[in-house]
Amino acid sequence: MMVGAFSMKKSMIIVAGGSGTRMGAEIPKQFMEVAGKPILMHTLDVLHNADRTMQLILVLPNDQFQFWESLKNKHHFKLQHEMAVGGATRFLSVSSGLEKVTGELVGVHDGVRPFVSEKMVETCFSKAEETGAAVPVVPIVQSLRRLEEDRSEAVDRNLFRAVQTPQCFKTHILKAAFKSASGTDYSDDATVVEANGQTVALVDGDLMNIKITSPLDIELAELITARRTISN
Amino acid sequence: MMVGAFSMKKSMIIVAGGSGTRMGAEIPKQFMEVAGKPILMHTLDVLHNADRTMQLILVLPNDQFQFWESLKNKHHFKLQHEMAVGGATRFLSVSSGLEKVTGELVGVHDGVRPFVSEKMVETCFSKAEETGAAVPVVPIVQSLRRLEEDRSEAVDRNLFRAVQTPQCFKTHILKAAFKSASGTDYSDDATVVEANGQTVALVDGDLMNIKITSPLDIELAELITARRTISN
Numbered sequence: 001m002m003v004g005a006f007s008m009k010k011s012m013i014i015v016a017g018g019s020g021t022r023m024g025a026e027i028p029k030q031f032m033e034v035a036g037k038p039i040l041m042h043t044l045d046v047l048h049n050a051d052r053t054m055q056l057i058l059v060l061p062n063d064q065f066q067f068w069e070s071l072k073n074k075h076h077f078k079l080q081h082e083m084a085v086g087g088a089t090r091f092l093s094v095s096s097g098l099e100k101v102t103g104e105l106v107g108v109h110d111g112v113r114p115f116v117s118e119k120m121v122e123t124c125f126s127k128a129e130e131t132g133a134a135v136p137v138v139p140i141v142q143s144l145r146r147l148e149e150d151r152s153e154a155v156d157r158n159l160f161r162a163v164q165t166p167q168c169f170k171t172h173i174l175k176a177a178f179k180s181a182s183g184t185d186y187s188d189d190a191t192v193v194e195a196n197g198q199t200v201a202l203v204d205g206d207l208m209n210i211k212i213t214s215p216l217d218i219e220l221a222e223l224i225t226a227r228r229t230i231s232n
Numbered sequence: 233m234m235v236g237a238f239s240m241k242k243s244m245i246i247v248a249g250g251s252g253t254r255m256g257a258e259i260p261k262q263f264m265e266v267a268g269k270p271i272l273m274h275t276l277d278v279l280h281n282a283d284r285t286m287q288l289i290l291v292l293p294n295d296q297f298q299f300w301e302s303l304k305n306k307h308h309f310k311l312q313h314e315m316a317v318g319g320a321t322r323f324l325s326v327s328s329g330l331e332k333v334t335g336e337l338v339g340v341h342d343g344v345r346p347f348v349s350e351k352m353v354e355t356c357f358s359k360a361e362e363t364g365a366a367v368p369v370v371p372i373v374q375s376l377r378r379l380e381e382d383r384s385e386a387v388d389r390n391l392f393r394a395v396q397t398p399q400c401f402k403t404h405i406l407k408a409a410f411k412s413a414s415g416t417d418y419s420d421d422a423t424v425v426e427a428n429g430q431t432v433a434l435v436d437g438d439l440m441n442i443k444i445t446s447p448l449d450i451e452l453a454e455l456i457t458a459r460r461t462i463s464n
Contacts, residue, residue, distance in 0.1 A: 137377060137384075141445060143395035143420040145369060151431050152369075152393065154423040160392075161384065162374035188375040192387040197384050207446065213373060216441065216456070223451045 010125055011055040011103030012047050012166065015093045016040055016111025017086045028064065030111045031071060032218055035225040039212060040068075041077050042114035042225075048079055050121035056081035058111070059097045091184040091192065098178060105129055106174055107166035108189045112212040115224055120206055120219035121166055127203050135168070135190045136205030138159035162204040163188055173198055240361055243287040243352075244398065246281050249318045250274055250341025260296065262343045263303060263345045264450055267457040272300075272307050273445060274346035274457075280311055280446035288313035290343070295297030305337040323416040323424065330410060337361060338406055339398035340421045344444040347456055359435050360400035366390055367400070367422045368437030369393035395420055396437040405430055415451055 016030035028051055030040040044056060060068055062085045071077070082100050086093040094108055109116065120136055127134035140157040167189045174189065177196035184190045190200045212221055237340045248262035260409045262272040292300055294317045303309070314332055317324040326340055329413060337357055341348065352368055359366035372389040406421065409428035422432045444453055 010346070135377075140376075140394070142443070143423070144372075145367075145422075145432075147391050147393065147436070151435055154395075154419070155392070156428055158378050158418060160387070161377050161379065162372075163377055163386075186330055187386070187389060190377075191375070194386055200377075202377070202384055208448070211374070215314050216440075216452070217461075219455050220448070220452050223455065224448070227451075 007125075008104040009102070010051055010105045010107065010109045011057060011171070012099040012109055013057045013084075013094055013097035013101070014040070014043060014047070014060060014081075014098070014109050014111045015086070015090060017061060017090065017093050022134045028155070029212055029218075030060075030068065032113065032212075034218065035220040037075060038071055039081075039114050039221070040111045041071075041075060042118070043109070043111050043135075044079050044081060046114065046116060046118065047109065047121060051125075052123075056100070057084055057097045059081070059084045059086045059093045061086045082118050084207075089184045089186075090188070090203035091178075091181065091186050094189055094192075095178050098175060100140075103172055104171055105168060106171045107168040109166040110173075110211055113165055113209055114212070114221065115206075116164075116166065116209050117206060120203075120209065123203050124166050124168040125191055128170060129200050131201040132173050133167075133169045133190060133193050133200070134201040134203055135188075135210070136164045136166070137202045138164060138205040138207055156179070157227055158182050161202065162205075163190065164209050164211075169193060204227075234417070239357075240336040241285070241287075241334070242283055242337045242339065242357055242401070243289060244339045244341055244343050244344045245289045245291060245316075245326055245333070245335040246275060246279070246313075247291045247318070247322060247329070247366040249291070249293055249322065249325055257368070261444055261450075262292075263296075263299065263407065265344065266450065266453040269307060270303055271346050272343045273303075273307060273311075275341070275343050275348070276311050276313060278346065278350065279341065279353060282296045282350035283357075287335055288317055289329045289332050290314070291316045291318045291325045319416075321416045321418075322420070323410075323413065323418050326421055327410050328423075330407060333403055333407075336403055337400060338403045339400040340406075340425070341398040342443055345397055345441055346439050346444070346453065347438075348396075348398065349438060352435075355435050356398050356400040360402060363431070363433040364405050365399075365401045365422060365425050365430050366435055367420075368396045368398070368432045368441070370396065370437040370439055383422050391407035391442075393434065394437075395422065396441050396443070401425060415457060
């Protein structure tokens, strides 16, 4: 796939800060295996396949570097990527990865979203190249309520979208936004950019692009992988 | 389980209006099999087990009554329940079921939520008995954006909750709300009640209480069922 051969150089920051506590597991979720391979390796592979010239920057907590090295050896994982030291929040982790970015476009992707499609990566970057900032979103399938001080009220779910990754930007825009940001508590990267006055474009996400956050998700991931293997 | 032996009489309206088009399947999703049994039968069974004195009212599109009969014969499904004819919207379907309600408390449950726990049914009804109206909600795990006219903006997901079922009410409150409602386009039942001035209490939902809306959900449902069988 010769995606992006003549377009702007791209970098992708892969954030994987999970400590495993939410999973109730010993091993952080990004390292758990699906189809015999750690989730994070699936994610890196698909990003590389989307654009073989893309710079890959993996952000991990410092105390997980050694474990990652051992996993790479165990799985003979040779895919070239750089490392950055993660921080206490997503904002700090992305900041850390951002220092290593050499591309004119940069994406931020959750390490635990191994089912992102190559097409989605391309679509998000294309839209970012055109508009400056683009994120994939999917409709909300459940009814939503907004919490008020001592009550709650229904809101129209059709007015909302759930945000996925990769969230893609012109690098100078993301860097400027991170530099101007007040505080370090942002739920995603688009929010940081938006707080700096940049409009964020939306592209259609993919319900298959799940974020693996629970033990059940791991099993679901096995299913998705098995089905893909069959259909290929 | 002697739940509710001395409390108010309960009715549950089970809505299952799916035509199967969203699934890309021939068969409406409520009839698809999980562990060899149609989803709707799983749902009815768990509701019955939660309270064996509860009136069960199944709302189906008119043209699915015959198919349901054939499924009951095929699966030797003997659980007592009443039938009501579904309408074009959820509001109309619930209205139809509501005409048959004899309980002092009434719940509305999605037919395609077979993994509701007996405890959740009890909790929602108890809270409804206390407050008049109660729905189960779960936190939003993805970042949220709100669509504006020509842009979108991030919203704090911590201020929102996703609504599940059963949504439970004092029957006279739900009936009054449906009678006063303007239009027939409500995303859930709590919204109708709220539009009539009634505050809706929230109880903790359960991430396992999934709504089966995609082919992937069916596979996930198989997984959940398999795991429960192992652990039982």
